[in-house]
Amino acid sequence: MVGEPANFQAWDTDLILATLPRSGTLWLKSLSFATINRTRYPTSSKEHPLLTTSPHDLVPFLEFKHLYGSNSFPDFTKFQSPRVLAVHVPYHSLAESIKNTPNCKIVYLCRNPKDNFISIWQFQNRLKAAKNVNDPEPLPIEEALDLFCHGVSLYGPFWDHLLGYWKESLEKPEKVLFLKYEDMMKDPKPHLKRLAEFSGYPFSLEEENEGVLDEILGLSSFDLLKNLDVNKDGITGFNVQNKIFFRKGEVGDWKNHLTPLMAERVDRLIEEKLHGSGLVFSN
């Protein structure tokens, strides 16, 4: 059920977005879709697809067969190039064709561990409540943190997921672009430019002067995405309302949930796991 279709064949024009859940996937999907398709869909258009459709539908996951109505993967060969597709799987589990197709590029977005943990924990509790499962009691944060620190997370331990893509981005910078949510939140434009250049769709000076970057950031803004009015019946296959994916969209919300001892535990663990890799988080 999880994992790309075994016969998935990457194209040289593909852009694959890789993230851990709750690390800004929807934001990255929206920024990438708007950037790469800006000739087909002008960013100033009142009919831009992002104004009416969830980025989860515009940039489908290569995994989760159950998300698609027929419980089988769509025929990705019918998609128009350039294809923008998404995965949550770790680097080592990616289809070989994604790794080996020379110009198929990968953008990885990660988030600082404490905020990512809080966002996942909150999301799981919100999902439980929304889906009316038999046991709607929220998972106590202590229990959730214990699991996280023991590497029991969706798609494997947090640190392994990051390190897999991080190492590839160092070895093959033309293949894997590694971004951090916090950096993008602080100063989104330079990162949007990097994303565009890396993907092979750099902004011209004229576009910059015309405000295309601002338009893309606007189309991808938290408020706009959260208030999309199209998914009353739920996004394809997820069976939940669009709003559930959006909570605060802030950096440092962990401070409202973790005790100093809990925060120190995560900091020490992550420091140890990432030691020597050159990958660091400051908050």
Ligand code: A3P
């Ligand atoms: P919080 O739970 O901290 O609010 P994903 O898309 O991978 O599920 O990530 C969800 C997280 O990204 C949530 O974080 C959500 O609020 C935040 N987010 C969603 N859209 C965003 C946007 N346009 N800009 C910034 N953050 C966004």
